[in-house]
């Protein structure tokens with residue numbers, strides 16, 4: 001296949017833990033050309049080896065699983081009658097190439113897609129099927145630990161990819177897509193067996209991924225739902241952010257989408273919810289007795305949600321300038337993490353139970369005030385003979401733009417658990433590092449036994465203990481890069497003296513789980529295919545999220561608040577430190 005380059009990436013395949021094993025799922029029946037695919041207790045796919053009697057055995061790759069002892073289902077290949085077509089609308093775009101097609105291939109490679117699946121690209125650009133395949137092939141990668149048959153798998157996958165060009169508001173375009181989808185749904189060339197399956201009678205299911213600018217979401221939904229919906233199966237739409245610019249526009253978007261779709265058909269994606277560490281947040285809280293009793297204002301002094309990127313808007317300035325960092329990162333990614341962090345224990349792990357708890361937290365939050373926000377924008381900078389551009393140097397950004405590329409904010413949850421605890425957020429582009437993390441700073445130890453001035457054997461002890469007086473325990477969940485959960489504790493330095501040291505109890509994923517961590521888009525695409533809504537945003541959650549940020553966004557714009565400039569590659573504006581200090585907090589990523 002032209003352009004099919006083999007590339008490998010670091011990492012591992014799906015694994016399942018107690019949380020996953022316990023999670024009840026509604027599943028779409030799957031078929032597969034190969035009879036060697038089963039599902040774990042959560043419905044996740046995995047490869048199995050066949051035993052002598054032809055029944056699948058648990059695969060070696062699954063050995064880490066199931067601390068609760070959950071075993072696989074019987075494993076006989078599932079029978080059922082459905083096909084799934086996944087149409088990526090905006091297939092020529094950045095996100096489609098960078099994330100969506102590679103995630104679909106990874107799912108295919110892992111045997112996670114239903115047997116009878118087809119992938120379509122739809123966009124205005126003129127392209128043949130072959131050209132789409134060539135384009136996609138440039139960004140497909142294989143897992144580093146599973147390179148066998150990778151190029152074969154790529155070829156098989158690409159043969160299942162097709163393209164339809166059309167306008168986004170054109171019913172003709174989507175009717176033509178519908179015609180081609182039916183063709184594939186009614187007769188399927190199963191590459192694995194070089195065989196033709198006739199699928200008449202199979203239920204056709206359709207998933208549309210709207211990977212397009214938000215101003216055309218409704219056009220696409222109108223045209224596609226009218227002319228390319230499945231007649232007998234389900235039709236679902238994954239909608240990319242941004243979901244509006246404020247409460248009003250978000251409400252309008254939801255109302256318009258709901259003219260054509262039921263809420264159950266709308267999958268509002270926030271890819272941070274698909275990240276491994278964010279998934280693990282609830283497991284950490286609700287399946288470890290040691291944490292949950294501490295999870296309140298009684299023990300937690302503040303919580304910090306930090307996002308930074310070491311690159312600027314580079315090519316996305318046109319989109320970004322209309323939104324800014326608060327809408328791009330805080331109102332969705334960081335707020336979603338906050339909601340999962342702070343919610344009460346859900347009744348069950350069902351999507352509605354979890355989302356109900358998230359909504360309650362969001363609705364308990366205070367509206368953000370202007371005095372609790374600091375905004376910044378990166379400026380040009382030269383270092384080591386290299387010049388880094390200012391945000392306003394981006395040709396797609398209007399000159400004189402005051403759109404923030406950095407923001408810090410102090411948020412509060414007015415409920416019994418979190419009363420008075422500052423939740424600090426910080427997000428910025430063109431900073432010194434790429435990182436996303438949650439930092440939980442605990443209260444100081446009462447009584448201060450080791451902080452008292454005392455004679456120490458071996459010397460030096462007094463100074464060290466005074467330093468530690470300031471330190472508190474800190475729990476850090478590093479979402480990316482180098483996923484890790486670590487707890488900063490005070491411990492005694494070995495020796496005859498009594499010197500204390502702050503050190504880490506560290507769960508570094510790359511050491512504990514050497515296999516590659518799936519990309520967030522893989523998890524979310526699979527969930528959408530399976531009808532699992534837990535990691536997608538419900539409309540009342542969205543309303544509650546916008547209610548927190550809309551007033552301050554309006555104030556920033558009405559008052560034309562000038563952002564504090566910070567050099568590209570720096571740690572951001574100093575204003576962020578003053579904001580934290582106002583709330584008696586020190587940023588954990590700085591100290």
Ligand SMILES: NC(=O)C1=CN([C@@H]2O[C@H](COP(=O)(O)OP(=O)(O)OC[C@H]3O[C@@H](n4cnc5c(N)ncnc54)[C@H](OP(=O)(O)O)[C@@H]3O)[C@@H](O)[C@H]2O)C=CC1
Nearest residue numbers: 090092093094095096123124125211212213214240241242
């Ligand atoms: N890129 C990213 O990293 C991320 C993107 N997103 C969101 O995903 C969606 C897609 O993002 P991305 O791929 O970057 O977007 P692009 O700007 O690359 O647009 C996707 C496709 O939409 C079509 N298009 C672009 N502009 C217009 C326009 N003004 N009118 C009509 N069609 C247009 C183009 O296809 P053609 O001309 O062929 O029709 C283009 O290839 C957006 O909603 C974005 O906010 C979310 C998270 C991250």
Ligand SMILES: O=C1O[C@H](COP(=O)(O)O)[C@@H](O)[C@H](O)[C@H]1O
Nearest residue numbers: 241271272309328329333436480
């Ligand atoms: O949604 C977005 O996320 C990306 C960052 O995603 P990550 O998974 O690479 O951390 C950000 O660059 C982009 O501006 C924003 O729209």
